[in-house]
Amino acid sequence: MASIDDLLTIMATLRDPQKGCDWDKAQTFASIVPHTLEEAYEVADAIEREHWSDLKDELGDLLFQIVFYSQLGHEQNRFDFDAVVGAICDKLTRRHPHVFDPKDSQGEPLHGPDWEGIKAQERADKAASEQPTSVLDGVTLGLPALVRAHKLQKRCARVGFDWDAVAPVLDKVREEIAEVEQELAITPVDPARVEEEIGDLLFSVVNLARHVGTDAESALRNANQKFERRFRQVETQLRNDEKNIQECQLDELESAWQQVKKQEKSNTL
Secondary structure, eight states: OOOHHHHHHHHHHHTOTTTSOHHHHHOOTTTTHHHHHHHHHHHHHHHHHTOHHHHHHHHHHHHHHHHHHHHHHHHTTSOOHHHHHHHHHHHHHHTOHHHHSOBOTTSOBSSOOOHHHHHHHHHHHHHTTTSOOOTTTTOOTTSOHHHHHHHHHHHHHHTTOSOSSSHHHHHHHHHHHHHHHHHHHSSSOOHHHHHHHHHHHHHHHHHHHHHTTOOHHHHHHHHHHHHHHHHHHHHHHHHHTTOOGGGOOHHHHHHHHHHHHHHHHHHHO
């Protein structure tokens, strides 16, 4: 059975200056980032589809990305795979003192779980010698926009910059919708202003999702899947009626859409 050492050896061979693969040898940290993001989404997709054999393969692809970065780090004398593993082991034990620290005479942990507090202290320690700290330090720029919005809001909430009820959050969503409408009513429409207001609207919707305990990214993924499922059923229905979807009027498409929705709801009763 193959081991992690086998994968590390394969990676080193692919990057070998004499006998390696030209494509692999040409890659940099930056050039493989898009592939890493793609592999992470493919892992999420396999989980959502509950396709476990695919998940095994996709996890392997994602692991290969980590090994690739580690090989690049090794070649540049920055870090290697063992250092990566060591860093995550140290982090997990440090952030779980209630599990790994000494226990009292009854076997109970001396410290309770404080994941967010420990992370905040780590950020403060890291930034102490660099620049003034912010509660927003460490929120990765490369995150999907909905995820990053949620994290920014969550950080601000920890220092009290947050509403304590849902009603004002809903009011903010309505306010942002009105501002979008105002921009669209101006002639000529300024696309940059409309984009800004739509961004504010999306940010407020993420905040609403956070306040009601819903993950906006997951909610939108589920909505995408629902839309795709229903639209495919519309296509099937039109084909069964011997209709060309490209020749259908909007009212025909809307009628088929409503029929699909009605059928879905009746199937869940």
